[in-house]
Amino acid sequence: MTTSSSLALRISDLHCSYAGVDILTGLDLDLGKNEILCLLGPSGCGKTTTLKLIAGLLPPTQGSIEINGQVVDNSELNVAPEKRNVGMIFQDYALFPHLTVTDNVLFSQYKQTKAKQKETLDNVLKLVNLTEFADRYPHQLSGGQQQRVAIARALANSPELLLLDEPFSNIDSQVRHHLIEEMRALLKSHNMSAIFVTHSKEEAFAFADRLAVFHQGKIEQLGTPSELYNRPATRFVADFLGKVNYLDAVVLDEYSVSTALGVISGKQKLTVTVGAHKLLAIRPQQLKLALTEQGSATITQQQFLGMTTHCTITLAEEPAIELSVSMQQPMVIGDVVSVTVDSHDLVLFDRD
Ligand SMILES: Nc1ncnc2c1ncn2[C@@H]1O[C@H](COP(=O)(O)OP(=O)(O)OP(=O)(O)O)[C@@H](O)[C@H]1O
Numbered sequence: 041m042t043t044s045s046s047l048a049l050r051i052s053d054l055h056c057s058y059a060g061v062d063i064l065t066g067l068d069l070d071l072g073k074n075e076i077l078c079l080l081g082p083s084g085c086g087k088t089t090t091l092k093l094i095a096g097l098l099p100p101t102q103g104s105i106e107i108n109g110q111v112v113d114n115s116e117l118n119v120a121p122e123k124r125n126v127g128m129i130f131q132d133y134a135l136f137p138h139l140t141v142t143d144n145v146l147f148s149q150y151k152q153t154k155a156k157q158k159e160t161l162d163n164v165l166k167l168v169n170l171t172e173f174a175d176r177y178p179h180q181l182s183g184g185q186q187q188r189v190a191i192a193r194a195l196a197n198s199p200e201l202l203l204l205d206e207p208f209s210n211i212d213s214q215v216r217h218h219l220i221e222e223m224r225a226l227l228k229s230h231n232m233s234a235i236f237v238t239h240s241k242e243e244a245f246a247f248a249d250r251l252a253v254f255h256q257g258k259i260e261q262l263g264t265p266s267e268l269y270n271r272p273a274t275r276f277v278a279d280f281l282g283k284v285n286y287l288d289a290v291v292l293d294e295y296s297v298s299t300a301l302g303v304i305s306g307k308q309k310l311t312v313t314v315g316a317h318k319l320l321a322i323r324p325q326q327l328k329l330a331l332t333e334q335g336s337a338t339i340t341q342q343q344f345l346g347m348t349t350h351c352t353i354t355l356a357e358e359p360a361i362e363l364s365v366s367m368q369q370p371m372v373i374g375d376v377v378s379v380t381v382d383s384h385d386l387v388l389f390d391r392d
Pocket residue numbers: 058059063081082083084085086087088089090239
């Protein structure tokens with residue numbers, strides 16, 4: 041069992057409501073030291089609320105929060121935000137427009153000596169590569185540079201836990217990928233733990249060690265990006281993380297199911313009854329097409345996306361079945377193709 045002292049954060053049975061409306065209804069969550077966790081979920085499901093509760097900006101109605109083994113919230117205790125040793129970075133960076141980079145970074149360091157302030161400033165600006173921008177004002181910086189000032193300000197307090205609310209959403213997509221890599225390397229090299237909120241699955245996959253998918257005030261599934269993408273526990277998680285095809289399937293034996301695409305076998309033993317009627321989930325890139333006049337499907341739509349091409353194929357079944365396929369090379373609408381399924385762990389759901 042994991043003891044709470046080996047964790048950066050432990051949330052137990054957390055409840056929160058606004059004006060009598062329940063937002064979180066019994067949230068449990070552990071974060072390891074030096075781990076990066078992403079909260080994902082539909083708009084309004086309570087992701088930002090969870091960050092605010094951890095930061096102490098909002099009191100829970102029930103439950104407890106421990107940060108690095110210290111209780112900061114329970115039925116008797118509500119530690120003030122500035123005593124939690126947590127840094128928070130907001131979507132709009134919340135920089136003071138009338139203060140330079142230096143003054144923004146040192147804003148909460150006024151109790152330190154001048155020498156200590158200088159040391160902190162030099163260290164954090166070096167970390168985020170902004171040393172030569174120390175005298176600039178926020179409006180003289182790019183979005184990515186402003187974000188790095190916000191990171192530097194959060195790091196100046198040496199927080200044990202960093203909370204990031206959509207930190208990359210205002211950054212141009214050209215530089216976002218690079219920033220995510222840089223930020224991840226920075227957190228990892230400084231042994232920091234972080235929780236971040238995003239709307240973007242691509243950001244979540246690239247930045248996080250583990251993802252928590254929220255649904256109806258609780259975590260529906262928690263795991264590594266590939267676990268959740270390839271082995272979703274529910275249809276909600278499967279659909280939330282990307283396009284899925286669902287095919288009616290009858291379980292033939294411990295490894296195989298029968299579908300409109302023929303018999304499909306998985307690598308792992310199934311835990312369902314032989315003969316059961318299920319839905320088989322298949323990601324678009326798990327289907328492979330080959331041009332052949334004897335094929336069972338026709339290309340009916342196609343969208344060229346650069347690295348990949350998304351197409352819709354129609355199976356000659358009654359009623360017709362449409363499937364989404366992701367391919368490396370485009371084909372031609374009207375092409376007749378055969379369809380095979382890449383070997384993978386089969387994901388089956390109940391039909392209802
Ligand atoms: N101060 C408030 N008073 C009343 N309701 C609020 C308040 N703050 C948030 N809410 C409501 O609580 C719910 C959760 O809000 P929260 O900001 O945590 O969602 P979120 O998952 O971060 O959403 P988004 O992805 O859109 O940012 C929403 O329905 C929101 O309208």
